[in-house]
Amino acid sequence: MPVKLTVTGAAAVAHAMRQINPDVVAAYPITPQTPIVEYYAGFVSDGIVDTVMVPVESEHSAMSAVVGSAASGARTMTATAANGLALMAEIVYIAASYRLPIVMPIVNRALSGPINIHCDHSDAMMVRDSGWIQFFTENHQEAYDFTIMATKLAEKENVLLPVMVNLDGFITSHGVESFEMLDDEVVKEFVGSWNPKYSLLNTKNPVTYGPLDLFDYYFEHHRQQEEAMKNAYKELPGVFEEFEKISGRRYDFLDLYKVDDADYIMIVMNSTASTAKYVVDQLREEGQKVGLVKPQVFTPFPKKEFQQVLNGRKGVVVLDRAMSFGKEAPLYSLVKSSLYEVASRPSLGSYVYGLGGRDTTPEMIREAFEDALQGNLIADEQRYLGLRE
Amino acid sequence: MPNIRDIVGYVETHDWGFTQGHRLCPGCNAPMVANWATLAAKSMGYEPVVAAATGCLEVSSTIYPFTSWNVPYIHNAFENVAATISGAESAYRSLLNRGKIKNDKIKFIAFAGDGGTYDIGLQALSGAIERGHDFVYILYDNEGYMNTGNQRSGSTPPGADSTTAPVGKSISGKLQLKKSIVDIVAGHEGVYAATAATAEPWDFMRKMQTALEFKGPSFIAMLAPCVRFWRIPDDSGPEVTKLAIETKYWPLWEYNMGVYKVTKKPKTFKPIKDYVTKLGRYSKLMKRPDANEILEELQNYVDAKWDRLLALEEISKDKPIRTKI
Numbered sequence: 052m053p054v055k056l057t058v059t060g061a062a063a064v065a066h067a068m069r070q071i072n073p074d075v076v077a078a079y080p081i082t083p084q085t086p087i088v089e090y091y092a093g094f095v096s097d098g099i100v101d102t103v104m105v106p107v108e109s110e111h112s113a114m115s116a117v118v119g120s121a122a123s124g125a126r127t128m129t130a131t132a133a134n135g136l137a138l139m140a141e142i143v144y145i146a147a148s149y150r151l152p153i154v155m156p157i158v159n160r161a162l163s164g165p166i167n168i169h170c171d172h173s174d175a176m177m178v179r180d181s182g183w184i185q186f187f188t189e190n191h192q193e194a195y196d197f198t199i200m201a202t203k204l205a206e207k208e209n210v211l212l213p214v215m216v217n218l219d220g221f222i223t224s225h226g227v228e229s230f231e232m233l234d235d236e237v238v239k240e241f242v243g244s245w246n247p248k249y250s251l252l253n254t255k256n257p258v259t260y261g262p263l264d265l266f267d268y269y270f271e272h273h274r275q276q277e278e279a280m281k282n283a284y285k286e287l288p289g290v291f292e293e294f295e296k297i298s299g300r301r302y303d304f305l306d307l308y309k310v311d312d313a314d315y316i317m318i319v320m321n322s323t324a325s326t327a328k329y330v331v332d333q334l335r336e337e338g339q340k341v342g343l344v345k346p347q348v349f350t351p352f353p354k355k356e357f358q359q360v361l362n363g364r365k366g367v368v369v370l371d372r373a374m375s376f377g378k379e380a381p382l383y384s385l386v387k388s389s390l391y392e393v394a395s396r397p398s399l400g401s402y403v404y405g406l407g408g409r410d411t412t413p414e415m416i417r418e419a420f421e422d423a424l425q426g427n428l429i430a431d432e433q434r435y436l437g438l439r440e
Numbered sequence: 441m442p443n444i445r446d447i448v449g450y451v452e453t454h455d456w457g458f459t460q461g462h463r464l465c466p467g468c469n470a471p472m473v474a475n476w477a478t479l480a481a482k483s484m485g486y487e488p489v490v491a492a493a494t495g496c497l498e499v500s501s502t503i504y505p506f507t508s509w510n511v512p513y514i515h516n517a518f519e520n521v522a523a524t525i526s527g528a529e530s531a532y533r534s535l536l537n538r539g540k541i542k543n544d545k546i547k548f549i550a551f552a553g554d555g556g557t558y559d560i561g562l563q564a565l566s567g568a569i570e571r572g573h574d575f576v577y578i579l580y581d582n583e584g585y586m587n588t589g590n591q592r593s594g595s596t597p598p599g600a601d602s603t604t605a606p607v608g609k610s611i612s613g614k615l616q617l618k619k620s621i622v623d624i625v626a627g628h629e630g631v632y633a634a635t636a637a638t639a640e641p642w643d644f645m646r647k648m649q650t651a652l653e654f655k656g657p658s659f660i661a662m663l664a665p666c667v668r669f670w671r672i673p674d675d676s677g678p679e680v681t682k683l684a685i686e687t688k689y690w691p692l693w694e695y696n697m698g699v700y701k702v703t704k705k706p707k708t709f710k711p712i713k714d715y716v717t718k719l720g721r722y723s724k725l726m727k728r729p730d731a732n733e734i735l736e737e738l739q740n741y742v743d744a745k746w747d748r749l750l751a752l753e754e755i756s757k758d759k760p761i762r763t764k765i
Contacts, residue, residue: 074534077527103534105526108567112523115516115564119491119527122514124541125534127527141517251512251528252541254487261515262502 053231053298060223063191063230064130064156064216065090067198069100070238071154074125077105077116081135082168083220084158088130110135114142121151122260124250126202128153132220133160133174140178146213147182148276149260152205152245153213155183156198159321159372160220161407169408170220172320172372175349176381182276184214184283185350187320189306191230194218196300197347199233202242204290209282217349219322221408237297284351304353306345309335310360313342315423316397318386319370320346323404323411327370330416341420346382354389361386362393366423368400370416370436380433387430400428404436411437450483455510457482457490462501462508467674469638469664469681470497470553473580476641477549478511480648486547487511489528493521493556496587496666497580519560522568522577525550529573547652548575554595555585557661558619569628569657572765576651576658579621582666590669594619599716599725599734602669607724612734617741625659626695630765632658634694634703638665639682643692643703650696656765663690671720680718687715688742693749698761700752712739 056066065087068076076095078088095104105120107113113129120127131139136157146153161167162174175185186201188194194216201214218224233241249258264272287304295301308328310316319327324345334341344360346353361367369387371380379387383401390396402419405411415436422428457478464471474497481488489512492498498515501508516524529548535541552561557579565577584602585591592605595618599607607613625633632654636644644662651658663684665677672680684690685704689712692704713735716722725731 074538074540075527075530077530101534101537103530103537105530105571107523107526108563108570112520112526112564112567115520115523116527116530118516119514119524119529120531121527123489123528123531123535125531127531142520145516251489251514252532252535252543252546254489254512254543254546257510257512259502259507259509259513262504262507263499264504268504 053233055229056232057227057229058191059086059225059227060191060194060218061086061158061225062090063195064198064218065094066232067195068128069094070233070235071126071128071199071202071242072100072239073102073128075103075105075120075127076129077107077113077120077127078129079107079110079113079131079135081110081132083160083224084130084132084135084156086224087156087158110138111142114139114146117153118142118146118149118151121146121153122149122250123252124247126245128155130156130158132158133162136174137162137177140181143178143181143183145261148272150211150279151213152211154198154201154205154216155213156194156216156218158220158224159217167407170222170372171406171408172217173374175215175217176373176375179350179381182212182280183350184212184280185217186214186347187217187349188223188347189322189324189345190223191228192300193347194223195230195232196294196298196302199238199241200290200294203293204283204286206245207286210279210286212279212283217321222322233298241293241297280351287348302347304346304348304356305360306347307360308343308345310342310344312340314340314365315420316342316344316361316364316367317370317416317420318344318346318367318382320349320372320382323370323372326411326413327416330413330420333413334417334420339424352385357386357389358393361390361397363395364397366398366400366428368402368419368423368428370402370404370419372405374403374406398423398426398428399430401433402436403433409437447479447483451479454482457488457509457511458501459508459510461506463503464496464500465668467667467677468496469582469677470580472638473578473662473664474551476644477576477578477648480645481547481549481652484649484652485545486652487543487545488547488549491516491521491525491528491548491550493552493561494518495553495556497551497553499587518556520564521550521552521556521561522565525575526568526571526573529575550575550577552577552579553587554579554581554583555593558594558621566628569625569631569659572630572656574656576648576660579659579661580664581661582664583618584666584669586666586669595621598738600721601724607728612725612728612730622659622661622695629698630656630762632656632694632696634660635663635690635692636660637663637681637685637690637692639678639685640692640704647694650694669721671723672718683710683715683718686710687712688746689715691746691749696760697763698756698759700749700756702749702753712742
């Protein structure tokens, strides 16, 4: 029977990892990801899991070891945040191009500089084009659930791509909240065993990983990565459906909150969606037809789903917790370009919020909604919530 | 130690681990290193799994869709071969322990040049050794970034011409001595570390055997000339490394858990000048007025290093400082 646990988000993720029981975990501690590694090291130390843990000397080596391990046919995980992800970045791209189904929780934190240990999404956005599947999660339950689903999706033969599971630094990772944990056996059966076609440890059929791929093949291989990403998009509904069968929780590309009759929609990722839902409820009580869309999957970008839900609305405000200096904010630019093809485009507004862990209050969320409600949206203007100017 | 009959017998009936079709330069000493290491492992009944750092050996042996590797092989990036192989070795331990694979003959061998070892890969190497992974790391040391056209590395010796520390009108090329990489590795203590040279294949084979049988991290630094940028004849690589041994430039020695051993003690030594003047990479230096001064410094340095090595051998005899990794 599933049990309710009231723990931190980091513990929830560590429990998902414990139940997946990967062959190898190679990780390096970094605030605010550290407790995930600490919990997992504890599971290993107490013999609760028989994972081989590799306490590497840097994130660069974490991702490098993870590549070596996954290429050897081992189910392999790591976790990181911010500067750790930046240090890994070179190998993050390599992991995807070698088609290694690695799962990596990212505890979102602002990238330096200047140094800041608190939440924003600049880390995830830095590697959004690396070829990894990217999930975003609102709370403990989702962080736990998506870590399990990530393993299932990554290892599908027509996908074979690594997956990042993003959860907000401190807010989710260190906040204590209840979530429902599935039975160990149920998770074990759901993720199944990983039997790769090509392993470095198969000495009878030696393979070469990572050859020099010049102008005559590199392009085709990148095209294949794109195909794998399309397959991930096609496989996801099946994974959501299977997960619903074991958990009773139904996920989709987009989490839709009170959107059915909504004229005005806010789009926001991760924990701020909880605050936004609270504001939606308030505005609904005041008679305003507002709703919320929270993307759970950022890569592959659910363009069609966005088009379906946004077509014909009066106004849409997009909240980004990352900057793309000199360009439109990352989520906004993708949502905006999705709408090029719809019949009836809504007015659009771009809002950057919460950088470096700046607290995002219901009042700030309301401010963005008010702009939409008052017809005060300018598609070509980036606005800021909670900023002193 | 595999004897010559075993090895000849082996190559007559088996494939080489590193086979034909690679595009390394004529006379390059790197393929010898790859050949001998995989051959030693295979002739001893082991099944090598190889990782390589970015470098000459890597770019020349696996140009897609071809590969010269007849054993499992992975290249990841420039600075992380030690981390990559530590991941593969961890996977192996886990899968063996979980009964998912049965093959207990696998040995992990990493290859890297001096750029990938002395410089950009030093941190990953240090971490992998400290963690005690069971692998053999083989450095083919050609004393520069030769793959990209002879740039200076932490291994380039003073006075050698390179494109990023050229011997010029006012500066005599690289001014610093090369790092003593085997001492750095030995500083991790729980390790087997050795020098080797392409002039001494049997010395290398014996060290390779020790390394393969060592239950933990091993490191062999093989002096392997780049004939192109050392400006030496194509067929003279081993001859040059022989001279490096005879001039104390590259003594053959090993370190095992605290115990130092000099594995070749020439009865007489030649002056360092004999080595330097043999290599075209020093020809610009030799035309400079300060050439003799630099040679004298180098002579004093190799003499002192040799004496130190003998002293270390003496004081550490039968006195390992560690008994486990």
